[in-house]
Amino acid sequence: FVAxxxxxxxxxxxxxxxxxxxxxxxxxxxxxxxxxxxYMIGNYIEMSGMSLEKTVIGMKIRFLGTPFIxxxxxxxxxxxxxxxxxxxxxxxxxxxxxxxITYLAFTWEENNLLFSSAECFDDYCSGNxxxxxxxxxxxxxxxxxxxxxxGILTLIYCYIHGTARFxxxxxxxxxxxxxxxFNVSTYIIKTSFGNIDITxxxxxx
Numbered sequence: 001f002v003a004x005x006x007x008x009x010x011x012x013x014x015x016x017x018x019x020x021x022x023x024x025x026x027x028x029x030x031x032x033x034x035x036x037x038x039y040m041i042g043n044y045i046e047m048s049g050m051s052l053e054k055t056v057i058g059m060k061i062r063f064l065g066t067p068f069i070x071x072x073x074x075x076x077x078x079x080x081x082x083x084x085x086x087x088x089x090x091x092x093x094x095x096x097x098x099x100x101i102t103y104l105a106f107t108w109e110e111n112n113l114l115f116s117s118a119e120c121f122d123d124y125c126s127g128n129x130x131x132x133x134x135x136x137x138x139x140x141x142x143x144x145x146x147x148x149x150x151g152i153l154t155l156i157y158c159y160i161h162g163t164a165r166f167x168x169x170x171x172x173x174x175x176x177x178x179x180x181x182f183n184v185s186t187y188i189i190k191t192s193f194g195n196i197d198i199t200x201x202x203x204x205x
Contacts, residue, residue, distance in 0.1 A: 004048075007040040026079055032072040038065030052120055059118075059131060063105035067098030067140070070147040077151040080170070081158040097143055104136060114140065 014033040021030060042062025046055050071094050078084065085091060104114035113136040159170055 004044055007037075007044040010037040010040040013037075026076065028072055028075040028079055032069065032076060035065035035068040035072055038062065039069065040065075042066075052118060055120075056118055060106050063102050067101035067105075067144075068095075070144050070151075071095065071098055074147050074151040074154075077154050081154060081162075083154065083158075101140055101143075108134065 010033070014030075014037045017030045017033050039062050042058045042060070042064065044058070045061060046058030048058075075091060075094075101114065104111065108115040108131075113134045115131045115137070116134045117132045119130050119132065155170070159167055162170065
């Protein structure tokens with residue numbers, strides 16, 4: 001149920017941002033909302049899938065957004081802090097990594113690099129599928145958590161060295177730190193307690 005609510009909420013946010021794109025000057029925020037929407041749609045399909053095949057389809061749709069959320073959030077942080085890239089093609093270079101991760105997620109059955117196998121914990125597979133990590137999986141986590149850390153440190157640095165006006169404006173934006181914090185928490189919970197993913201709750205917040 002939460003997955004469904006999160007999916008609809010993410011779609012509403014994306015539609016509103018596109019509708020008011022003339023007011024919202026940041027393309028990164030619109031792209032971030034699209035990535036979150038893909039994640040939520042895939043997560044809902046994955047959670048409601050009654051077979052291994054449908055669950056894997058949901059996982060692949062989710063990976064149309066999952067690898068892009070950390071980097072787009074980092075771009076939003078830099079833009080908010082006024083730290084624009086000197087070379088305009090730098091974001092495109094950064095985008096190569098999530099594109100590779102997405103490709104590996106869609107072709108994991110052939111290469112077994114990102115995932116080695118998919119296992120059901122019961123007969124229905126609904127929300128009970130574990131994607132066993134492949135040899136490339138640790139590098140995905142290094143990228144993901146590295147980008148999250150870079151964004152958090154950038155926010156902290158700008159907050160400490162910013163003007164009083166900037167600090168007041170940044171209070172609400174600091175709430176976006178919840179995204180990587182929840183993301184890291186998900187990794188810790190999965191490692192310690194099994195197949196539990198609280199990322200949808202974080203993105204809904």
